Amino acid sequence: MSGYRLASGGLVDRTRPVAFTFDGVSYSGFAGDTLASALLASGVSIFGRSFKYHRPRGVLSAGVEEPNALVTAGQGGRAEPNTRATDLFLTPGLVATSQNRWPSLGFDLGAVTALIAPFIPAGFYYKTFFGGPKLWRFFEHFIRRAAGLGPAPRLADPDSYQHRAAFCDVLVVGAGPAGLAAADAAAGAGKRVILCEQDAIVGGALLRDAAEIAGLPGRDWAAAVCARVIAAGGRVLLRTTATGYHDHDLLTLGEKCAEPGEDAPSLSAQRLWRVRASRVVLAPGLVERPLVCPGNDVPGVMLSGAVRTYVQRFGVAPGRRAVVAGCSDDADRTAAALRAAGVEVVATIDYRRGETLDTVKGGNRVSTVIASVGGMTRSFACDTVAMSAGFTPSVQLHMQAGGTLAWHDGCAAFVPATSRQAQVTAGAAAGIEGLAAILASGWAAGGGDVADAPQTRAERHCCHGFAPPPRGARTTAFVDFQNDVTSRDLDLAWREGYRSVEHMKRYTTLGMATDQGKTSNIAGLLQLSRNEGRPAPDIGLTTFRPPFTPVTLGVLAGEDGGLHMAPRRVLRLKAQHDRHHPLWQPLGYWHRPRAYPRDGETLHSAAMREARTVRSNVGLSDVSTLAKFDVQGPDAGAFLELVCATGIAKLAVGRGRYTFMLREDGMVMDDGTVWRLGDARYLLTSSTGGAARMEAHLAYVRGVLAPHMRVAIVEVQEHWAAFAIAGPNARSLVETLACVSAPKHMGCLAVVVAGVECWLLAASYSGERAFELYVPGDVVVPVWEAAEALLHAAGGALYGLEALELLRIEKGHIVIGAEATGRTTPHDLGLGKMLRVSGGYCGAAGLARPMLQAVDRQALVGLEADGEIPEGAMLVRAAGEAPMGHVTSVGSRVLGQGGVALALLAGGPARTGEQWLATSPTRGITVPVRVTAPLFHDPEGTRYRD
Amino acid sequence: MIPKAHATVTELALTPIIGHAMLRLVRLDAAQHPGLPPPGRAVDSAGCRIRWVEPGHWLATGQPAALAAIAVDVDLARFDVSGSLTGMAVIGEGWRELLMIGGVFDAEARTFGPGCIARTIMHHTPLLIDCIGDDRVEAWVPPSHAAEFFDFWHNTVARRGRRLSAPLP
Known part of the structure; x- marks a missing residue:
């Protein structure tokens, strides 16, 4: 049958x-x-x-x-x-x-496990599979094959998914009688209403049991309510499940625009709504319990x-x-x-x-x-x-919202008690019986006067009741159907001492399947209550967490898949770079050229060629991503002396200097340059990766530390594109390009290139004579192309991040994140002599703490070796000893042989000349290194000055 | 005005805004400046459009000559920021719907109408929204984000989105 x-x-x-x-x-x-x-x-x-x-x-x-x-x-x-x-x-x-x-399905070999069911009760794996790792790997093969339910797809998902925000006055979850009444009342009162229902049609229990409401058949009444909600400007979302109730009355709704497995290429398959509501009416109804x-x-x-x-x-x-x-x-x-x-x-x-x-x-x-x-x-x-063993109100969303529960004897289950956010539970989920009372509770929850609630003449059927748990444990009396947890398993867990509801859950896996115990939690609670001899309310429930029902990873990802997995910030000059087929390097969201390999070059060989070209001729590099801030006003200099730990105020117009900025605790936060473009105008640059942090820091200093100053700061990172021209022949290239005499090192000058007004800044990161040209981003292309033409005519080369690394490591120039780790002070990095003696900068007080003056702190050193030094390696005196530092950046001598590196080492410069080991246990590499000053090229600094 | 529930994003046109210069006007004391729009508002003035963007900061766009004519005083500083933002005009009644996709801002609010400004995040991108009219809004994003962001919008408009008010049962 x-x-x-x-x-x-x-x-x-x-x-x-x-x-x-x-x-x-x-x-x-x-x-x-x-x-x-x-x-x-x-x-x-x-x-x-x-x-x-x-x-x-x-x-x-x-x-x-x-x-x-x-x-x-x-x-x-x-x-x-x-x-x-x-x-x-x-x-x-x-x-x-x-x-x-x-x-x-009809003939499943896995059914043999039923024959040994008495030997594999809940928790059996805590008592078996003992032995060494090799034996476990044997068991693991079979356990993995047996684990799980459905197989995950192996092919790429062709569907698209969407995220959408929505705001409303009243969000109603559940379109049964209570939810419909709530939505009707709220819409009638002029509220912005969203009504969501996980089914394909509204009605809830009305789809199963006929009833007359407000003189209409139940389904007709439901349709009329939806029409009124929509006419009032509201939304009715079908196939939409409220998956989570988060802080500040933010709910996530998962909408199935297409059914699972449906091929609907013109639609987003699923949509995740993020709804912020002023009030939430939870009308999710009841879940029936099976007999055990x-x-x-x-x-x-x-x-x-x-x-x-x-x-x-x-x-x-x-x-x-x-x-x-x-x-x-x-x-x-x-x-x-x-x-x-x-x-x-x-x-x-x-x-x-x-x-x-x-x-x-x-x-x-x-x-x-x-x-x-x-x-x-x-x-x-x-x-x-x-x-039927009774009905359990759906309280999951109420609990996710931080609400408390109270025991309802009639339901033999928990119902919502107090709310912590703007939620109210209506209808059967609140433990209310009878259609008339359910309609009235929904209407009131929607803000309506109960006297105006829709009327019904339906008989009042009592659905409250419960069937007690069985006496005597049986192996086939299932409590949790999905995880095959039986009544016997619950008794076993109790006998073995797992007597809290949390332990019972985890030991037996009751409620831990994809149905999250919707049909089993209360049955398990009642059995534990009987074994404990304590009332069920005293036993309590485990915590309900989102999602209410399973959601796909696709809908959680939304549009952020494939090439859009992370945002991509694109250089203005991308097309110009692409002509030379660079290797692109993600740097946060930015993508920058790492190197421009030619004719089958490897990354390293391309980088070395580019770096050598800079050292011997001239190179051109796009540095547009640097953070930049235009600072103007009569107090601009004073403001920057708050932000920067070096001297600023004495800079003359047309001059700049290297600077660094500290956190309030005295640690180096960022570094960069500051240029005085006019009497009351400065340009501050800092690292690419710290751009957002520096912008926030400047806003903090401006608003909190210096609200009295007359100064204006504007972030101009993308207004100014920038490129560096570096090398012994950089000056002649710049003078040809801009038709000016090049400024001295750390000088700045307004110039016109290809008809575009630009700033020419004489700064060097590479250690060679170098300039940075700042060009308005919307007109940078002709300027770049003019510079590139001169570059190639001179036999120079474009250089990318990899070559830049090699050059700056040789000069001992720090990088935020590598050497400036957030736990290093200016003294640790050898910048102590640059600190402004008069103080008064942000971080000065924190820097003065005695603990930051200790001589054994990790400080910046150089390392050299005959071969490659492993990046990130620990520094030890001898094998097996505790590390006393680590390698922060590694490179190769650009015009010589051997490896060089920067490192942080306890005791720092005092260890110059010592022999240490750079060891990387995870890679199985140990290299002997010699501690040097963090400077491997042009120690006199003659190459970047005229 | 209650937004139309049935306007869809497929009825939109996306048009790049080109040829505008851009100025940032900033009060040196971060206060409100007389004659400039109050928080959350934008005004058209002498060939320019001036938008409030944050306390003490306004963004002006227009032809260079018109921007040059904007008077400043000892309390106001001018910054050329022409390269800082890329603009896109969204034309059509469904712009509110488009702004709800991938965003966190209530573009469907009755109070957000012509002359209103909002700064928000959408699809990981900082965005300035300027409501020009009932069927036109301008969106401004950093140029580095523009390709990815407007590609996201073009895909959203091109894909036939489901009507967001479900048919009656």
């Missing part, structure tokens, strides 16, 4: 058949069917295999709480594993595949409400002979619905009368039910069991 399609009834569109396949077999359903309803209608009983024991499993529910019927929807890169068949609406050509079975008894997982055993949903909404009878077992009026409604559909109800088992469902028997399908009825043990032949 199996399910079948009823001749009539249901909300599916029987005029629109939809073809799909499941495990390669073709089936047909109707528009509006879920995969579960369509397969049930086609007589399919087994939907999957359980996680641990590979027991055949049918569908348990009709909603997102489904623990059994997990399938892979779609194919190739679009395949979405672990999709609940109850939450997957049919689309033409849907390809669905069962999971966790081999070779097939042996055989409660046999295919054909379903939740009572789900049975009614399949009959009333989808026009599907789950079977032909049913037993209904429950603990409230709701089970009676299921029995009535089955009878009306022509299904024989062979027995109703009512826990309110002391009756119990004791055992379900069957292999691939229910065959018999053993129950205690009327004081006797009776057997009933059947093919379907509709069971």
